Structures are given as C-alpha cells and as structure tokens.
Amino acid sequence: MATSSSQTLALQRNSSEQNRFMEKLMTKIFSFYDEQSLIDVTFKVSNPTALVPAHRLILAAASPYFENLFNGNQGTNPILEIHDIDSDIFERLITFCYTGEVSITVNNVAAMINATIVLQLDDAKNRIVDYLLTHIDEYTLQAAYALERKTKCEVLKQKIIEYETQNFMEISRSDDFLNFDVEKLQRILVSDNLNITREEDAFDAIQRWYNYDVPARQEQLPLLIACLRLTQFNVDFLMTHMQPLPGCELLVFKALSWIGLPTARPKINMRFTEPRLVSATNCGEKTILAIFSQLDPKLLQYNKTEDKWQEYASIKIDYREYRIILKDGSLLFIGGYKGVATYNIVRSWNIRNKTWQNLSAMNQARRAHCVVELNGKIYAIGGYDGYNVLSSVERYTTSDGWTFVTSLIVGRSYAGAATLNGKIYIMGGYDLKSVECYNPDSNTWTSCADMTKSHVLPGVAAHKGHIYVLSLNGADRYDPQLDTWSQIFSLEVGPGLMACVSLDNKLWAIGGKSKSAGKSCVSVFDEENFCWVERCSLPESDVYNCFFVPESLLSWM
Numbered sequence: 001m002a003t004s005s006s007q008t009l010a011l012q013r014n015s016s017e018q019n020r021f022m023e024k025l026m027t028k029i030f031s032f033y034d035e036q037s038l039i040d041v042t043f044k045v046s047n048p049t050a051l052v053p054a055h056r057l058i059l060a061a062a063s064p065y066f067e068n069l070f071n072g073n074q075g076t077n078p079i080l081e082i083h084d085i086d087s088d089i090f091e092r093l094i095t096f097c098y099t100g101e102v103s104i105t106v107n108n109v110a111a112m113i114n115a116t117i118v119l120q121l122d123d124a125k126n127r128i129v130d131y132l133l134t135h136i137d138e139y140t141l142q143a144a145y146a147l148e149r150k151t152k153c154e155v156l157k158q159k160i161i162e163y164e165t166q167n168f169m170e171i172s173r174s175d176d177f178l179n180f181d182v183e184k185l186q187r188i189l190v191s192d193n194l195n196i197t198r199e200e201d202a203f204d205a206i207q208r209w210y211n212y213d214v215p216a217r218q219e220q221l222p223l224l225i226a227c228l229r230l231t232q233f234n235v236d237f238l239m240t241h242m243q244p245l246p247g248c249e250l251l252v253f254k255a256l257s258w259i260g261l262p263t264a265r266p267k268i269n270m271r272f273t274e275p276r277l278v279s280a281t282n283c284g285e286k287t288i289l290a291i292f293s294q295l296d297p298k299l300l301q302y303n304k305t306e307d308k309w310q311e312y313a314s315i316k317i318d319y320r321e322y323r324i325i326l327k328d329g330s331l332l333f334i335g336g337y338k339g340v341a342t343y344n345i346v347r348s349w350n351i352r353n354k355t356w357q358n359l360s361a362m363n364q365a366r367r368a369h370c371v372v373e374l375n376g377k378i379y380a381i382g383g384y385d386g387y388n389v390l391s392s393v394e395r396y397t398t399s400d401g402w403t404f405v406t407s408l409i410v411g412r413s414y415a416g417a418a419t420l421n422g423k424i425y426i427m428g429g430y431d432l433k434s435v436e437c438y439n440p441d442s443n444t445w446t447s448c449a450d451m452t453k454s455h456v457l458p459g460v461a462a463h464k465g466h467i468y469v470l471s472l473n474g475a476d477r478y479d480p481q482l483d484t485w486s487q488i489f490s491l492e493v494g495p496g497l498m499a500c501v502s503l504d505n506k507l508w509a510i511g512g513k514s515k516s517a518g519k520s521c522v523s524v525f526d527e528e529n530f531c532w533v534e535r536c537s538l539p540e541s542d543v544y545n546c547f548f549v550p551e552s553l554l555s556w557m
Contacts, residue, residue, distance in 0.1 A: 014467055029058060030098045041070075042079050043090065048088035051079075052134060054094055062097035066121040085115045096124045104131045106138045110147050111401040117151060125458030129156050133163050142176060148279040165191045172205035177404065178212040185209065189227035192276045198376060199232045201275075204242070224248035229272045231253035231421065234375050235441040259422050259441070262481055287502060289351075290510055290538075290546040291331075294320040301554060302522075307536045313354055317344065321367035322383065325378060326547040332359070334380055335366040342367050346396075351553050360401040364392050367368070370417035372424055374440060379405075381426055384413040393438075406443050409436055416460035418467050420480060427478075428455035433479070435485075449483045451476050459543075463507045466524075470500050470509050489531050491523055499546040511543030 003296065032038050058134040059066035070074055082090055089111050096102040102124050104112060109132050116125035132139055132147075141163075148156045164171045165188055171177055189202060196202055204493040206224045210217050225248050230238070235256060243252045257388045258268050265273075288302040289312065299312045322336030322343075337343060344365040348357045362380055369383025369390070378396040382389070392409035394402045406553070412429035413514065424438040427449060435448040449478075451469065458471040462511045467478040491509055507525040511533065520538035525531075 004226060019545075022490075023033050024321070026098075029055070030082070033058075033095075034097050040078075043082050043094075044079055045085060045087040045090045045554050047086045048109055050091070052091050052094055054088070054097075059094070059097050063120045065118070083119060086111060089115045093119060093121055093124060096121065102127055104128055106135055109135075109139060110143075113147065113151055113153060113156065117153060125153070126155055129159050132156070132248055133159050136163065141171075141174075145176065161187055164188050165193055166195050168195050168205070169201060172201075172208065177205070178209060178263045180209065182217075182223060186227055187421075189224060195277075196278055199229050199362075202228055203233075218246050221245060222251060228272055229275055230270070231258050231273050232275050234422065235259060262421070265481060274437055280323060286503060286548050288501060288508065288510070288546055289549050289554075290499065291324060291544045292320070292540045293542060294544060298540075300539070302536075309536065309538060315349060322368075323369055323371040323380070324545045325373055326549065327373060327378065329553055330357075331547075332371075332378070333381065334371050334378075335362065337367040337386065340386065341369075342384070351549065361397075362391065362402050363394055363404060365388060366415040370415055370426055372419050373416045374419045374422070374424055375441075379424060381417060381424070382408055382412045382415060382429075385432045391412050406438075406445055409428055409447060414457050416458040416469055418460045418462045420462040420465070420467055423480075425478070425480075427451060427460070427467075427469060428458055428471075430454075430456055437480075449485055452479075452487050453483050454464070457497055459498040459509060459511070461500040461502050461507065463502040468500060468507055470496075470498050472512065479508075491532050497542045497544060499543045501546050503548045508546075510546050511538065 006191070006498070033053075034299065039055065041054055041056050041059075043052040043054065044050075045052055056066075056070050061067075061069055069080070074080065089108060092103050093115055094107075100113070100123070104127070109128055112128045113125060113132075116122070116128060124455060132144060136144065141160075142216040144160055147153075148160060161184075167333065168188065183204075194202065202223075206221070209224075210221050224244075225242065227246065230251060233242070235372075236471040238252050238255055242248055244461060254268055254270050254454075258265055258270060258273065286444075287304065290300050290302070290309070292298045295318060296314060296316055298314050300309045301312045302309055306464050310433070317333065318496070319336045319338035322333045327331050328353060330350045333347045335343055335345070346359040346361055348359050350357070364380075365385050366380060366383035367386070370381040372379050372381070376397075379393060380396070380402075382391060384390060389411040390413070391408040393407055394404050396402050402433065408426070410432070412426070412432055415426050415429035415432070417424060417426040422440070424440075425435060425448070426438075427435040431454055431456045433450040433452070435451060436445045437448050438445050447453045447454070451494070453473055453476070455469050455471040455473055455476070458469045460467065460469050462468075468488075469476045469478070470491060475488045477487050477488050478485050491512060498509055501508050501510065508525075509523045509525070511520065520540055522535040522538060523532040524534050524535055
C-alpha cells in the first residue's frame with residue numbers, strides 16, 4: 001500500500017488539487033505545533049533552560065540528524081536533552097522544520113550556522129549564509145572569514161569566494177587580501193566571472209600580494225600568473241612586467257607565441273586563451289542597449305525577462321554618420337557630418353548621468369568610418385572626408401590624445417570592424433570583399449582572405465573565437481586560425497540596418513525587417529541547428545549600434 005500511495009503522489013505532484021491539499025495539510029500540521037497538540041517528543045535545551053515540544057515525524061523528515069536520533073537507543077524517550085545549542089536558536093530552527101522560514105539577525109547568524117551544521121538542516125544553512133552575504137556591511141567580511149575558518153562550512157566558503165569574485169577590486173585593496181593563501185587566490189583568479197575592468201587589474205592585485213612577502217611567495221607566483229588570461233595582454237606588457245618575474249618565463253613565452261604565431265596555436269598548451277566572460281562593461285546582470293536612427297537617436301534597453309524593448313533615453317544630435325563606441329560607462333560619438341561639413345569632433349555621453357562632455361578632436365575629419373577599442377585604446381579607421389575615401393588610421397589614449405598609426409592597405413568607408421585575439425579586423429565597405437588585420441605590436445596591416453561577398457554597413461561581432469559579419473547581403477563567419485570565410489545560414493530579413501552582439505554566450509542579430517512577420521526583429525543564432533531563431537519585435541528596423549552593458553549602469557531618472 002505504501003508503494004502504491006507513493007506512486008499516486010508522484011503522479012499527482014504537479015496538479016493544483018494536490019498542491020492545495022499539501023498546503024492545507026502543512027497548515028494543519030503547523031497548527032498542531034503552535035497549539036502543542038499531539039506532541040510526541042520534548043527537547044530540554046540549555047542557556048537558558050527551556051522545553052521545546054515537537055512532532056517526531058516532521059523533524060525526522062526535515063533532517064537526518066533527527067531521523068538518526070529517533071531511531072537510536074535514546075530516541076523513544078519522551079524528553080531528549082540538547083547540549084551546545086542555545087534554546088532560542090534551537091526553537092527558531094524547529095520552527096523552520098515546520099514552516100521553511102527562519103528568523104535571522106546579524107547578531108545570531110554565527111550561532112545559527114553552527115546549529116544548522118549540528119542539526120544537519122542544509123536548507124536552513126543555505127538561507128542563513130545568503131542572509132550573511134547580503135548583510136556583509138553589517139556583519140563584516142572579517143567576521144565572515146573567521147566564521148568560515150571556525151565552522152569549516154563549505155557553503156559559506158563558496159559564497160565568500162563568489163562575493164570576492166564579484167567585489168574583487170575592493171577586496172584586493174584590503175589588508176585581508178595580503179594574507180590570502182595561494183589556493184584561495186587561485187580559486188578566485190581562475191573564475192571567468194572575475195569582476196575586473198581589464199586583465200591588468202588582476203595582475204596588479206597579484207603583484208601587491210606577492211610584494212607583501214617576496215621570499216615566502218616566490219615559488220607560488222607562477223601558479224597565480226597562470227590563472228591570468230595572458231593572451232589578452234599586449235606584447236610590451238608581457239615583456240616589461242611579466243618576463244622578469246621568477247618562474248614565469250615559460251608562461252610568457254607561450255603567450256607571446258600564441259599572439260605572434262596564430263598557425264602554431266594548436267601546438268601551444270595554454271590553460272586560458274579566451275577573455276573572461278565579464279569585464280567592466282558586461283559584469284553582473286547584462287542587458288542590450290540599442291541605438292536607433294542617427295538624428296536625435298533613441299536608446300532602447302532589452303528586457304530579457306519580458307522579451308521586449310523599452311526606451312531608455314533620447315539624445316539630441318543634429319548630424320549624421322558619426323560612429324559610436326562604449327568606453328568606461330559612456331558612449332563616445334566620434335566624427336560625422338552635417339551639410340557639406342565633415343567633423344573631427346569627439347563627444348562623450350554618460351549613460352548613467354545622461355550628460356555630455358567634449359573630448360580631444362581627431363586629427364582627421366571622418367564620416368562612415370569604423371571605431372574599435374583594443375587594449376584600452378580607441379582606433380578610428382578609414383571612412384570618408386567629404387571628398388575622398390580614407391585609408392588613414394588614428395589611435396586615442398587619454399595621455400596622448402589622437403595620433404596616427406599605419407594606414408590601411410586599401411581605403412574604405414561603410415565597412416565593419418571587430419577585435420579578436422589582440423588584433424583589429426576590418427572588412428568590407430562599398431564594393432569590397434577584402435579584409436585586413438592590424439597588429440598593434442608591429443603597427444602593421446596585413447591582408448586576410450576575402451569574404452564570400454561584399455558587405456556594406458554590416459553588423460559585426462567577435463563570438464567564440466570567430467568573427468561574424470551580417471548584412472542584407474547574407475551572413476559570413478571568419479576563422480582567424482585557418483584564415484578562411486564560410487557562409488552561415490542567412491537571416492530572412494528585409495530592409496533595415498542590423499547590429500550584431502555576443503551576449504550570454506549567444507550571437508544576437510538586432511534590426512532588419514522580418515520577412516515572415518513583417519516586423520523589425522531580433523534573432524539569436526542556434527549554433528546546434530545552424531539556424532536563426534526570431535525573438536521579440538523592435539519598434540524600428542534601422543539599428544545603428546548596440547552594446548551590452550550592466551543593468552546597474554542604467555539610471556531611470
């Protein structure tokens with residue numbers, strides 16, 4: 001009969017009738033506890049002495065500790081003594097066994113975790129640990145470290161590591177950080193979710209930790225350097241800052257070989273070759289910010305939960321064909337034209353504050369050019385000056401402003417560009433299938449394999465080690481290791497500009513008009529089935545740019 005009843009319950013567990021029955025049953029059981037009715041066991045707890053009545057069946061179902069206790073030699077006694085747990089804490093946890101709710105304060109959190117470990121109440125322990133980390137400003141991180149060392153609580157240990165990963169910049173500047181053991185540091189540094197602005201931030205933290213006790217940590221240093229994404233550093237940084245470090249010579253050699261010899265990569269054994277999943281511009285919960293039209297552009301944010309778009313802001317701009325890049329929480333509007341005048345201006349619009357700031361102007365007036373960021377530097381590439389197609393390229397840093405670097409092999413406008421593996425790739429433009437690659441270490445452009453067709457004003461994104469190029473003319477994918485292009489399943493879209501972005505480990509195409517639905521659309525590439533899956537519709541078909549940003553960066557004032 002018991003087996004039959006269990007099977008019946010399993011079959012009904014998702015029904016609304018069964019849910020109502022279970023809720024009614026649990027309400028009645030708790031009323032028995034609240035009224036101390038049908039009690040079959042009482043606990044005598046010290047500090048202060050108190051008697052806590054309960055029902056054996058409920059406690060045994062909630063915890064293996066109670067199940068073993070009641071099945072033991074003393075388990076049939078009507079009164080059982082509990083030592084080393086305060087009566088208030090014990091009663092709160094008995095209540096949890098009935099309700100699934102636990103009353104926690106900053107003052108009792110340590111005692112509560114200790115008691116849940118003794119009583120084997122894992123669900124309660126998880127709730128308490130979550131509470132502790134969300135109240136870390138009151139409890140203090142130092143107290144959490146001490147509690148983890150005392151209790152050896154694995155859940156608390158993992159939650160602390162998650163907290164340190166998310167708040168790494170702040171943690172790395174604390175005195176506690178200097179006393180981290182190497183195993184703890186490794187667990188933090190290997191994380192793809194390490195919340196840093198750039199890989200150099202992690203290196204600086206390692207240097208600070210290492211310099212605190214050089215003799216004792218010299219042998220451990222290579223273990224930490226190996227946790228970095230070494231291929232994301234430029235050659236000069238590797239040679240200047242890492243090569244001289246004791247025990248790191250081979251690591252640096254492998255990174256330099258990976259960067260400088262793409263064809264040799266299959267033979268190079270490196271732990272990490274791709275960038276982390278998060279950075280300053282995409283850490284935490286991410287969202288897409290799309291820019292529609294050029295004159296007085298609108299910014300729309302994508303709501304993943306509701307699969308729809310909502311307007312974030314409208315920006316007043318009375319000129320066209322500027323190019324936009326996301327940099328340090330601001331959108332940089334670079335170049336453009338109005339009437340017969342082509343501009344070299346650069347203006348920064350702060351996403352959170354929605355305010356403008358003027359930056360250093362480019363040396364060359366440009367429109368219909370490309371802009372990318374590589375190693376913290378911004379590049380303005382090619383374009384049109386109102387009279388000629390440009391091949392010139394200039395680079396911006398906050399210290400030096402704009403300076404020219406080596407020009408393109410072929411001048412181009414209305415092209416697409418992306419960065420991958422420490423290099424810049426520019427492709428297409430009017431009547432062009434050609435592709436060029438810029439190596440910042442040698443300041444040279446080299447020709448790559450041509451695309452399968454020409455693309456004008458394409459959406460371009462680096463995604464999972466490849467570069468994707470999308471336009472009304474089709475969709476191409478570039479393999480930089482093989483220097484080959486291949487066509488992928490084309491988007492079934494009509495007129496409209498498209499943007500492309502890699503978000504949540506997926507490739508998104510945003511813009512263009514769906515031929516099937518007749519609406520502007522968003523599509524996600526299904527790599528397993530090699531096809532595009534349409535998502536929500538858009539209010540407009542022309543998407544000028546899109547970026548992924550942390551939701552915390554947005555302000556709805």
